[in-house]
Amino acid sequence: MVPSLFICHGAPSLAIEDNEYTRFLQELGERFNPKAIVLFTAHWESDIPILSYRDSAYETIYDFGGFPPELYQIKYPAKGSTAVASMIEKKLNDHGISTAKDTQRGLDHGSWVVLRHMYPAADIPVVQVSINPYLSPRDQFKIGEALRGLGNEDILVISSGGTSHNLRAIHWGQTHAEPWTAEFDDWLIEHIQNRDLESLFDYERLAPHARLAVPRAEHFLPLFIAMGSGEETKQPKCLHRSYLYGTLSHIVFEF
Template identity: 55%
Template sequence: MIPSLFIAHGAPLLAIENNEYTQFLNSLGKTMPRPKAIVLFSAHWESSQQKVSEVDSYSTIYDFGGFDQALYQIKYPAQGNQQISQEIQNLFKANGIPFEVETERGLDHGAWIVLRLLYPNADIPVISMSVNPQLKPEEQYKIGKSLSALRANDILIIGSGGTVHNLRAVKWADNEVDQWALEFDDWLAHHLHNWDVESLFKYDSLAPYAEYAVPPYGKEHFIPLFYAMGAADNGQKATLLHRSFRYGNLSHSVWQFG
C-alpha cells in the first residue's frame, strides 16, 4: 500500500532553486513507487466546505507577487481524472463529509511547486483538494482517514504546507535556525513518531512555541499534516524523510505516513 506524505512547499523561489531540499524531492519522485494518481491538499486553497476538483486539465495559478519573473513562466499542465474524483466524492458521502465539486480552479503554487519537483513531466493525474483551517484537527484527520482506501489502489495522498511557517518571523537572509522553531518541530516529531493524536490535536496548547510556529493567521500551512496523517490511519506509522530550514525558521520537512 502506497504511503501518504506531508511535504513542505517552502517559499515560491523553491521552484527555481537547486539546493539540498529540491534535490531531495527530485530524488524522492524517482525512488518512490510510481502512483496511479495524486490527491493533494494544498495550504493555498482554503474553503469553508471541502472542495474536490473535477478538472480535465489544470491551469497554473501564480498566487504570489514580487518574485523572480522566471516563476511566472512556469507551467505545470497536469491532467485530472474524473473517475478518481468521483471515487473521492463517493467516499465522502459514505463517511458523512460535506463537500462541493470544483470544475475550473487551477493548481496553486502550494500544489504545483511540490508536484513539479516530484514529477516534472506532469504525467500523473491530479485531484486537487481544499483545506479548512476552521475545522478542529480531529475533523481534518477524519477527512484524510475517509480517503485511506485510495492508498490500496496506488493513489498518493499529499498534504502540502509547512510545519513551521510564520512569514512575519522569517529572515530572508539564511541564518542559524531559531531555537523556538527547532523546539516546536522536535515536539512535533516526537508525537508523530508515537502517533499520539491526542497530543497532536492539542498542539496549539501543548507544543512549545506553537504560537510562533503556527500563528493563528498561518494555520492553513500546518493543517495539511492532519489530512495526510489521517489518510494513513490504517497504518499508523510516521517516518521523517527530510528536515531542513531556510530563512531562520521556515521548515522544509517531509513526513511519510503508513
C-alpha cells in the first residue's frame, strides 16, 4: 500500500542539485516501491484530463530555458503503461469525468525533475496526466476522489506543482521564506492537517497573501487532486518544508 503525494517541484535546476530537499526526495523514494506511478503535472494543461497512453519509453521534455547546459543532457527514460492508463481512464469516466489519450508526449520537467531523485533507475511505469487550471479546487478534489483506492493496488499518485510559486518575486540565493510566503504555507498546512476542506476550497478569499503566493493556479491546484485521491480516514502529513529563492516552496504532503 502506498499513499498519495503532493510534491513541490521547484525550479528545473532542482534536478542537478544536492541539497536538503533533493536528499529528502531520494529518501522518500526509498520508502515506497510502487508498481506504477500516476503523475498529475502542472506543466501540462488541457480542458479535460489527458492521459499518456504508451508502453514504450518517454522522451524527456526540456520545457524551460536559460539553465545550465548539463540540465539539457539529462534523460529520464521511464516507460508508460497502457494497462494502468486504461484503468485510470475507466475510473475517471465512471465518475462522469471525460478524458482523452496522448500517445506522443514525453515527460515534462514537472514529472522528471521529481522522479529523477525519487526513482533514479527510471524502472517504474509512469502515466502522466494533464490538469485544467481553470477548474475549481472542489472539482480538482473530485478528480482525485475518482482515483481513491489506487494506493491499495500499489499505484502511487503524485501531484507535482507548488504551494507558493511566485516567479516574479524571487530573491536569488535566498534559502529562507519571505514572510508572506511562510504565512501562506502556515495557513495551508494548518487547514490540511485539520481536514478543513471548505476553507481550503475557498483559499483565494481566506488564506493570507493568496494572490501573492498563487498568482496563477496551475501549480497550486494539483494539491487538491492529491488530497482527494488519498485515504479518507488517514491523517494528512507535511513530510518536508524548505524554500528556494524566498518564494518557491519545497513542501511535500502525504495523503
